[in-house]
Amino acid sequence: MSVLSAVATAIAATHQLTLTITDSERSVHTLGERTASLEEWAQDFTTYEVGLKGEGGAFIPARFAPCPAARCNGSGRDCGGGRDHRLASNVIEMTALVYDYDGLSADAMARIIDDVRALGLFCFWYTTHGHTPPACCKLRLVFPFSAPMPLRGKRQWSGIAWRELMNALDLPQCDIACSNPDRVYFGPEKPTEDAERPAGVITGKLLDWRPIVGDALERSAAVAVERVEAARPDESKPVDLDRVRARLRRITKPAIAPVLLRRVLADKVPTPPPHRRAAGDLPRREAWKRVTVALANAADPADSSEALLEILRKSYKDEVREALDDNPATPWETIETLLEGARESVATYRAQKHAEEIERPPVS
Ligand SMILES: [Zn+2]
Numbered sequence: 001m002s003v004l005s006a007v008a009t010a011i012a013a014t015h016q017l018t019l020t021i022t023d024s025e026r027s028v029h030t031l032g033e034r035t036a037s038l039e040e041w042a043q044d045f046t047t048y049e050v051g052l053k054g055e056g057g058a059f060i061p062a063r064f065a066p067c068p069a070a071r072c073n074g075s076g077r078d079c080g081g082g083r084d085h086r087l088a089s090n091v092i093e094m095t096a097l098v099y100d101y102d103g104l105s106a107d108a109m110a111r112i113i114d115d116v117r118a119l120g121l122f123c124f125w126y127t128t129h130g131h132t133p134p135a136c137c138k139l140r141l142v143f144p145f146s147a148p149m150p151l152r153g154k155r156q157w158s159g160i161a162w163r164e165l166m167n168a169l170d171l172p173q174c175d176i177a178c179s180n181p182d183r184v185y186f187g188p189e190k191p192t193e194d195a196e197r198p199a200g201v202i203t204g205k206l207l208d209w210r211p212i213v214g215d216a217l218e219r220s221a222a223v224a225v226e227r228v229e230a231a232r233p234d235e236s237k238p239v240d241l242d243r244v245r246a247r248l249r250r251i252t253k254p255a256i257a258p259v260l261l262r263r264v265l266a267d268k269v270p271t272p273p274p275h276r277r278a279a280g281d282l283p284r285r286e287a288w289k290r291v292t293v294a295l296a297n298a299a300d301p302a303d304s305s306e307a308l309l310e311i312l313r314k315s316y317k318d319e320v321r322e323a324l325d326d327n328p329a330t331p332w333e334t335i336e337t338l339l340e341g342a343r344e345s346v347a348t349y350r351a352q353k354h355a356e357e358i359e360r361p362p363v364s
Pocket residue numbers: 067071072073074077078079080081084085
């Protein structure tokens with residue numbers, strides 16, 4: 001009996017959804033597209049394969065382009081290019097939004113399904129292999145898009161569109177790995193024929209990502225293009241040091257050691273001289289290294305390093321004042337070199353991030 005017989009709608013019969021099908025999580029080169037009506041997909045998503053977890057096939061709610069012919073997109077696992085390769089950077093379109101929930105109570109799962117009904121959106125839902133109610137329910141939701149979402153790079157999904165969609169639908173937080181555009185999801189499977197695995201289809205409007213995401217993808221791509229093209233340090237331009245100081249004050253990541261920054265911004269030496277060091281106080285070079293990494297992160301790419309170093313100057317003078325003959329201060333040149341190195345790393349990292357948003361030309 002068709003699951004959709006009770007809920008058959010014109011849209012389910014006519015709307016075509018394309019998903020990428022793969023036989024295993026590990027075979028990254030075996031990808032195939034399947035395009036079918038929602039009615040046919042409903043059949044797939046509510047029909048359980050019996051066997052071990054992962055034996056029943058899997059899907060990715062996306063379409064892939066092959067790796068570029070000249071080179072593979074996957075650093076460190078080069079396929080030679082020109083073939084199917086399941087990598088986030090090869091995703092050209094997202095075709096559905098998937099939520100993955102693990103370890104829900106039966107009540108929590110029932111509430112999520114009620115929440116989905118209240119959204120009025122078309123949704124496939126099924127429980128997965130390890131579903132063991134009432135303590136550990138495992139639920140998957142698949143919302144087909146009304147139209148595919150073209151992507152120019154992987155960060156357009158993980159960094160922008162996925163977050164906007166999460167906020168808009170406002171369902172309980174699902175597995176963060178769903179933000180990977182190439183995430184593989186096993187289909188409906190169960191360990192034994194008589195294992196109970198509820199599944200169903202909620203009818204409604206197809207999820208239209210366009211009013212939710214708006215022009216955020218185009219805007220961020222434009223910014224990324226600008227940043228990739230722009231901005232080596234411009235020594236002739238004045239630097240707004242108060243802006244940089246304000247950003248340094250906002251840094252709270254323990255790895256960057258906010259306590260060092262507070263001392264530097266108060267014109268105090270970042271780390272006490274050896275005879276006054278307490279547990280946790282860093283050696284001088286390590287302290288300056290962290291301070292310069294923070295400064296590199298807080299600066300704009302065009303800021304002149306010469307100007308930025310002024311932020312450290314008084315703190316450095318404090319170090320010189322505290323230094324002893326047998327325990328000299330860090331040479332100023334070392335601090336200059338540390339800052340240059342840190343700015344180089346930050347620039348490379350940022351260029352990489354921006355490039356990930358615009359790996360492909362715009363869709364015309
Ligand atoms: Zn490849």
